[in-house]
Amino acid sequence: MKISRYYMPTFREAPAEAELISHQLMLRAGMIKKVAAGIYNWLPLGLRSLRKVENIVREEMNRAGAHEVFLPVVQPAELWKESGRWDAYGKELLRIKDRHEHAGCLGPTHEEVIVDLVRGQLRSWRQLPVNLYQIQEKFRDEIRPRFGVMRSREFGMKDAYSFDADEAGAAKSYSQMYVAYARIFARCGLEFRPVEAATGQIGGKFSHEFMVLAEAGEDTLAVCPKCGYAANLEKAEAKVTQQPETDAEPPLQKINTPGQKTVEEVCAFLKVAPQKLVKTLIFESDQGPVAAMVRGDRELNPSKLQSLIGAAWLEMATPERISEVTQGPLGFSGPVGLKIPVYLDQEVALLKNFVTGANEKDFHYLNTNLARDFKAAQIADLRVAVPGDLCHRCGAEFKFQKGIEVGQVFKLGLKYSQPMNAAFLDQGGKEQFFVMGCYGIGTSRTVAAAIEQHHDPNGIIWPITVAPFQVYLAPINYKEERTKQAADRLESELEALGLEVLLDDRDDSPGVKFKDADLTGIPLRIVVGEKTLAKESVEFKLRSAPDKTLVPVGEAAAKAKTLVEEQLNQIARQAEAAEQSALKEIS
């Protein structure tokens, strides 16, 4: 491919809108261009990388026994009403109407459509399991799109859905996907980590997220360096290290605390440590209002509370609602006398004689005690893990790392098959709902994540497997006849060997070409010039290393092929290793 015939506008400076390095580099290298907030054009260079990610995904999905389908972007409201998500899904679901005033939406995900596809067609246990996937554009009307294709409204995603006859089958499908994902991300040249994840509004019981480790990540992971436990902060469980207190229980004492609402204020006013003050937070959920208690120096983790009570949705109650539910204003809530279920963080259960709100303006209680003064509906780990916490499995101290979520695997169970009435006949002739799983990979985001992980001040450093081209062929002066001939000839030799070559045939100074070679991150650069040709040679340089070596012209193509294959083989070995450790993790 000759650059002069290619559409690849590169820039010296990145548009001011780009914050993230991957975003800046993608814009500068001419991979993408913004159309509107969270909506991007993919240019030829960017599309080549995106397609490489997609093809890796496709190969591995096929290898794992899944079958590719292609589902519509526009989906009818009826299906979403059937699953109950027409109302449950928030404003991210872009609802539209057609000319007949018929309601529909742009698909943010495809559970409804896929269930509709198979129900009635899959009727027998003999046909199971089935795993169908697609690589599609999704649309989610994000409140705040940002970071280029890392968090855009329209984005590329592979989504797969498995249908099994029972839990055991579903567990097997899940494991297969888990292993396939490990291979996929390893093949993309990524350093990643599967972590236990909260299941969020998609529901289900069990989930892993595949995280690419990068500072720019929006998620925080708690990783145990000793036993390998890793979890999203939303889910991470810390070991309780404190001993239960055994103090005597003096009587409950109501005390005037005028205007003291926050933990800080109350602690200062009463001269108690925040560890001895317990916050009572009121939530609204589909299960009705609930209260949750954590120590004053801790932060409640809503997703833990949500999964504990099995709520479909959960949010902080409004001040008005708090007054209704507790009979007291915001800032003075406490467990004593509360009529709603009270969920207790496990740390709180160890305390004696703590301070709580009195559900009355300007009053708190001293010497509040569990059992004597109130009952807990349940005691569990409800707080957000913090640096310094210890792994609940092995007791080593957690390390916190930032990660980009590039994939997630879910066990859905009957969440969609049941309401949408998708069933088959089991061996006993009995009707059963499909046990489902769903498995997503953000393909466009994966491209950005690869750049986040592989760049230097000069530009991108692509892993060979997702590089848009493998060789950047740079003639020093393409107008010089001997150079031109050598470059053209080498280009066709390389292409004949199946290599992907970008020939920089522009009438620009060498500096421009080197800068663009670095910026676009193509793994192997070959320079052809009068100086090298005087030695019957061309110069090889890997983007990932500083060394330059002269290679005889006649051996150049074969040598390039060898280098590319070495890199491919190395990644193949990494994929093998990733598969092996994934198999261990999931068994």
Place this chain on the structure above:
RNA sequence: CGGGAUGUAGCGCAGUCUGGUAGCGCGCUUGGUUCGGGACCAAGAGGCCGUGGGUUCAAAUCCCACCAUCCCGACCA
């Protein structure tokens, strides 16, 4: 949606306070000289100054409204 900021040539920016011919760098075009880390000389092209309204003899500049974009927060298979 709350808080903050910005909209001037393809990109990066100045000009706005203090109203009076719309500028700079990069990029682009033409010619020439160059050719190992974003070359040099010369001549050019390119702008509803985000949109609409108002004030004024006169508005990129002052006032009002709207729109868009970015950042922080809430949100998020």
